[in-house]
Amino acid sequence: MEDLSTTNISNDNFDKAVLKSQLPVLVEFWADWCNYCRTMSPVVQELADELDGKLEICRLNVDKQGDIAIIYGVKILPTFALFKNGTQVDRISGSCTQEELKCFLKNYVDI
Secondary structure (H helix, E strand, O other): OOOOOOOOOOOOHHHHHHOOOOOOOEEEEEEEOOOOHHHHHHHHHHHHHHOOOOEEEEEEEOOOOOHHHHHHOOOOOOOEEEEEOOOEEEEOOOOOOOOHHHHHHHHOOOO
């Protein structure tokens, strides 16, 4: 699942990639063992391609970077957390369609 053209984030680059980004950032909290995460992979890839330049999409593997998931209270996978200006402004959890994900984002990103 790590072959997406999105940024894989860790404790080392979370601040720069997410909190200090000039663009809104959608962080996907995921894990290798999560079937719904695998289902969402092509949806996230299409969205990353379509919204390039309007939105950054980052992926955080909760098995490798669990501290960040704990800080943000992630309990369901996948969880998509939207950050603007260094603050989490919204989130959606579970499997969804590309249209549902776009609907979630359109309050924050010009789609």
